[in-house]
């Protein structure tokens with residue numbers, strides 16, 4: 001089954017295609033001729049995911065989905081949340097984001113955090129939202145070289161390693177995105 005995944009993030013693309021398996025062929029916006037940045041200015045993860053999926057649907061008419069992810073840190077009142085990509089700067093600077101997060105948590109005992117992913121799918125039946133959450137904590141320093149974004153700082157519950165110290169399969173098994181994508185896959189498989 002061919003479906004457009006509204007992302008140009010190669011890490012996300014790899015994670016999602018690994019979880020969806022060989023029954024699905026993911027197509028990127030670029031491969032459909034959509035080369036511009038897709039706007040994501042909504043106030044919630046669900047809103048951003050829907051906005052991105054609607055944008056691709058309106059330009060391609062194809063079945064498509066988009067994800068939006070936020071890191072919610074308890075001691076920071078849920079920040080950076082929907083602002084996770086542009087936490088430190090207006091651009092998308094992972095190193096600056098991680099530095100700022102460690103700075104804001106300096107001296108705080110409570111390191112509890114969760115990753116939340118919202119996936120919006122648009123198909124002939126309409127719009128659908130799938131969510132995935134993983135609870136964990138923020139490490140005192142970066143560890144590991146794999147993954148992307150905040151992965152070197154996030155330790156999921158029940159584990160001593162950060163996401164960046166795990167294989168892709170290990171991360172997918174417990175991660176926010178892995179959980180949301182398995183819900184999406186279940187829907188797509190039952191739809192056929």
Ligand code: IMP
Pocket residue numbers: 009067068069070071084085086094097147148149150151163175177
């Ligand atoms: P977005 O979903 O691409 O908008 O991601 C928001 C922010 O969270 C960006 O800074 C990403 O790098 C980061 N992010 C998204 N997914 C993950 C993940 O699975 N691990 C670590 N960071 C992530």
